[in-house]
Amino acid sequence: MTDPEIREILSDTKVIAVVGISANHDRPSYHVAEYMQAKGYRIIPVNPGLAGQSLLGETVYPDLVAIPADLKVDMVDIFRRSEAVPEIVEQALAHLPALRTVWMQLGVMHDGAAAAARAQGVRVVMNRCPKIDYPRVM
Secondary structure: OOHHHHHHHHHHOOEEEEEOOOOOOOOHHHHHHHHHHHOOOEEEEEOHHHOOOEEOOEEOEOOHHHOOHHHOOOEEEEOOOHHHHHHHHHHHHHHOOOOOEEEEOOOOOOHHHHHHHHHOOOEEEOOOOHHHHHHHHO
């Protein structure tokens, strides 16, 4: 992904579902979500162990399927192991046409799931962090 493509994604995105977010303030998933929220994005936390609780002022959902369509998730940020990505992408695609980007965090990559998302017109970022890219390209 080029810097202009990353800038376009970060400029166009409004609502980010963070899959695998932790309530532990020391975890990277919490820091990234908190940072992106501070930059004006709406964060929708996704973690089955925290479902129904509140995190960063938002209700936590058990999975992407449980997120109401009216929240219009346009980016899914994945903090899970690479082998979990295909199921997450399959759930994410249920949010079409709002869904525009699947973002896999540092160390997270899955070519097959990326191809499935791209086949549906969804942009894919792998092995990158929006908290790192945001100050660099915005």
